[in-house]
Amino acid sequence: MTSTALRSRAWKLLEMVTTPLLPSDYLDLVSPLRAGADLRGRIEAVHPETGDAATIVIRPGRGWRGHTAGQYVRIGIDVDGVRLWRAYSLTSPTNRPDGRVTITVKAIPDGKVSNHLVRRAKPGTLIQLDQATGDFVLPQAKPAKVLYLTAGSGITPVMGMLRDTEFDDAVMIHSAPQPQDVIFRSELHDLVAAEKLRLTEVHTDIHGMLDIARLDELVPDWTERETWACGPAGLLDAAEKHWSEHGVPERLHTERFRPSIVATGDGGEVTFSTTGRTVDADGATPLLDVGEEAGVLMPSGCRMGICFGCVTPLKAGAVRDLRTGEITEAEPGVLIQTCVSAAAGPCDIER
Amino acid sequence: MTAIDPTAHLTAEQIEELGRELDAIRDEVIASRGEKDAAYIRKVIGAQRKLELASRAVLLFSLFPPAWVIGTAGLSVAKIMDNMEIGHNILHGQWDWMRDPKIHSTTWEWDHVSPADQWKHSHNELHHTYTNVIGKDNDLGYGIMRVDEDQKWHPFHLGQPLWNFINACFFEYGIAAYDLELGKNLHKRRRNNPEFRARAKAVGRKIRKQVLKDYVVHPLLSGPSFLPTLAATFTANLVRNIWSHSVIMCGHFPEGVQVFERRSIKGETRGQWYLRQMMGSANISGSKAMHFMTGNLSHQIEHHLFPDLPSNRYAEVAVKVRALFEKYELEYVTGPLPKQVFSAWRKVVRLSLPNKKPKAPVIVPEREKELVAA
Ligand code: FES
Numbered sequence: 008m009t010s011t012a013l014r015s016r017a018w019k020l021l022e023m024v025t026t027p028l029l030p031s032d033y034l035d036l037v038s039p040l041r042a043g044a045d046l047r048g049r050i051e052a053v054h055p056e057t058g059d060a061a062t063i064v065i066r067p068g069r070g071w072r073g074h075t076a077g078q079y080v081r082i083g084i085d086v087d088g089v090r091l092w093r094a095y096s097l098t099s100p101t102n103r104p105d106g107r108v109t110i111t112v113k114a115i116p117d118g119k120v121s122n123h124l125v126r127r128a129k130p131g132t133l134i135q136l137d138q139a140t141g142d143f144v145l146p147q148a149k150p151a152k153v154l155y156l157t158a159g160s161g162i163t164p165v166m167g168m169l170r171d172t173e174f175d176d177a178v179m180i181h182s183a184p185q186p187q188d189v190i191f192r193s194e195l196h197d198l199v200a201a202e203k204l205r206l207t208e209v210h211t212d213i214h215g216m217l218d219i220a221r222l223d224e225l226v227p228d229w230t231e232r233e234t235w236a237c238g239p240a241g242l243l244d245a246a247e248k249h250w251s252e253h254g255v256p257e258r259l260h261t262e263r264f265r266p267s268i269v270a271t272g273d274g275g276e277v278t279f280s281t282t283g284r285t286v287d288a289d290g291a292t293p294l295l296d297v298g299e300e301a302g303v304l305m306p307s308g309c310r311m312g313i314c315f316g317c318v319t320p321l322k323a324g325a326v327r328d329l330r331t332g333e334i335t336e337a338e339p340g341v342l343i344q345t346c347v348s349a350a351a352g353p354c355d356i357e358r
Numbered sequence: 359m360t361a362i363d364p365t366a367h368l369t370a371e372q373i374e375e376l377g378r379e380l381d382a383i384r385d386e387v388i389a390s391r392g393e394k395d396a397a398y399i400r401k402v403i404g405a406q407r408k409l410e411l412a413s414r415a416v417l418l419f420s421l422f423p424p425a426w427v428i429g430t431a432g433l434s435v436a437k438i439m440d441n442m443e444i445g446h447n448i449l450h451g452q453w454d455w456m457r458d459p460k461i462h463s464t465t466w467e468w469d470h471v472s473p474a475d476q477w478k479h480s481h482n483e484l485h486h487t488y489t490n491v492i493g494k495d496n497d498l499g500y501g502i503m504r505v506d507e508d509q510k511w512h513p514f515h516l517g518q519p520l521w522n523f524i525n526a527c528f529f530e531y532g533i534a535a536y537d538l539e540l541g542k543n544l545h546k547r548r549r550n551n552p553e554f555r556a557r558a559k560a561v562g563r564k565i566r567k568q569v570l571k572d573y574v575v576h577p578l579l580s581g582p583s584f585l586p587t588l589a590a591t592f593t594a595n596l597v598r599n600i601w602s603h604s605v606i607m608c609g610h611f612p613e614g615v616q617v618f619e620r621r622s623i624k625g626e627t628r629g630q631w632y633l634r635q636m637m638g639s640a641n642i643s644g645s646k647a648m649h650f651m652t653g654n655l656s657h658q659i660e661h662h663l664f665p666d667l668p669s670n671r672y673a674e675v676a677v678k679v680r681a682l683f684e685k686y687e688l689e690y691v692t693g694p695l696p697k698q699v700f701s702a703w704r705k706v707v708r709l710s711l712p713n714k715k716p717k718a719p720v721i722v723p724e725r726e727k728e729l730v731a732a
Contacts, residue, residue: 023570024571089457
């Protein structure tokens with residue numbers, strides 16, 4: 008018998024010993040970060056960055072497969088006893104000797120998770136983790152010239168790249184309301200002093216929003232640069248338009264933290280038929296949130312329409328895709344992404 | 359036997375007002391659920407697992423009598439915790455709001471031969487909706503006993519003290535059979551119903567796993583202590599069964615608890631539904647430890663009013679609920695465990711015989727809420 012076969016036999020036997028629980032339910036009591044456990048992490052430190060941003064140092068469990076600079080990770084953390092999942096960019100270099108990773112979080116108004124992480128999270132807290140993902144990353148071959156166009160917390164994935172890779176010619180335009188709001192400001196200035204980066208800070212409280220037309224004057228050779236842009240939807244929409252108009256859309260890589268919502272529907276009564284719960288939903292709230300509010304266990308992932316971790320059969324009725332306004336009607340086999348779909352009338356979700 | 363409706367003095371408006379007051383109590387708890395509650399259930403689950411592990415470890419040496427006694431006691435308590443404060447309450451969805459997939463009514467499985475999903479249907483849906491409605495709520499005597507004068511007597515009932523005792527000893531099997539509605543489904547025609555067969559198979563699978571674990575695997579692991587360990591797990595199961603049976607009997611059987619007619623729940627309002635839960639349930643008084651070991655089903659009245667509120671909050675809710683009973687001049691049936699158990703058993707024995715005198719006419723209150731007092 009091979010050793011894997013042996014091991015699976017032994018595991019089967021252990022399961023007989025622990026039924027109806029699993030052996031892992033007991034192992035989790037003593038070693039939640041072990042190899043083979045559900046992926047978790049432990050918060051080891053929280054370092055303030057600005058008045059409303061902090062870097063969270065996390066020791067990931069043994070199952071962590073590492074990340075590529077620019078990627079994000081989903082974390083599940085209990086806030087007031089309720090497990091909430093959010094995605095944050097990784098800001099640590101990929102080869103940190105102590106194996107820790109960091110995320111940097113900016114508290115957004117009314118943001119349950121972000122405020123909790125920035126202001127209340129305690130070292131020692133166990134959190135749930137997913138593997139790192141996302142394709143807002145550098146190509147295999149290092150580009151000769153790069154441009155980073157960032158605003159607010161859009162700096163975080165880019166910081167991950169800057170800490171990871173040294174560039175010969177890197178330019179950054181970063182917007183923030185005031186100088187003290189610039190996350191990683193002193194580290195950025197160190198890079199500038201070491202001549203590893205050219206930086207333009209736009210302080211929007213003083214200068215107003217960055218006008219994309221000013222790009223020619225700030226970075227005359229921008230069309231030759233491989234560009235990574237991350238920030239609010241307005242900035243990214245303007246950038247996408249600008250790059251297309253100049254015939255170089257393939258040079259622009261963007262990362263959105265939230266889906267841009269274009270359309271809301273009528274709402275209606277939503278039935279979660281497997282669990283037998285029925286609630287009224289408006290036309291703007293994603294069905295994922297509606298279900299979670301109603302106590303239904305909803306699968307989820309990125310919560311912004313990209314990972315398909317939330318797909319669920321639509322058994323009856325119609326839903327509206329919040330990003331496109333498109334209506335999907337129930338038919339056998341129809342699956343919807345609950346994180347970006349809202350009720351467009353009464354509907355039945357198989358959960 | 360008298361047929362006095364103990365709620366006859368309430369007007370329809372008062373009943374709806376009572377409903378609103380109960381809703382307010384519920385909303386208050388829901389709004390304040392949080393970190394402390396989550397920490398509570400996690401702590402209880404962790405403690406249960408450690409206790410079970412430790413007890414099973416001690417039982418490996420159960421050849422030595424002190425080890426046998428300690429291990430058996432520990433395992434009995436662990437099994438009671440698993441079924442009562444943890445399993446029953448999680449399967450009610452009391453902790454679903456935490457959104458933790460490991461502590462959720464749709465994923466939880468317990469140390470019990472009835473599979474969680476079947477139990478949830480018969481208990482959460484049927485029993486909690488139709489509490490104490492004759493012919494609708496099979497918990498009233500589990501289909502094998504007569505627990506109200508109004509139920510027809512049959513010579514079969516002569517044996518019910520014995521049925522009840524056997525049921526207490528093998529309670530988990532009784533529940534599994536009950537969830538399967540075995541009595542009704544064993545008739546020739548129903549036996550072959552594919553849906554019933556699938557459910558029966560699931561029960562069979564669960565029983566096999568549980569029996570294998572308790573009576574084969576763990577005794578084998580104990581080597582020379584095989585037989586003592588087997589006796590220990592058997593004893594722990596027996597203790598757990600008798601304990602949960604007793605607690606559950608106290609919930610609806612003691613004297614003073616009302617039983618309702620099928621017709622009385624037609625068009626029932628929210629207020630009336632609450633009132634039926636109030637009059638159809640009974641509590642057990644006692645210490646904190648007592649409430650814990652009963653899975654807070656000692657607060658049966660509160661549990662029936664709010665089956666999905668976290669169990670650790672029933673104690674504080676009980677104070678407010680009791681005040682409402684007083685305000686509306688209703689009887690809050692409660693008492694210490696021995697008294698309630700005795701009261702329930704006395705009823706089982708009494709009703710094993712036919713009614714003494716002809717049935718008194720049922721008084722139908724004006725608002726047409728027919729209710730039969732025991
Ligand atoms: S959660 Fe990622 S697509 Fe819906």
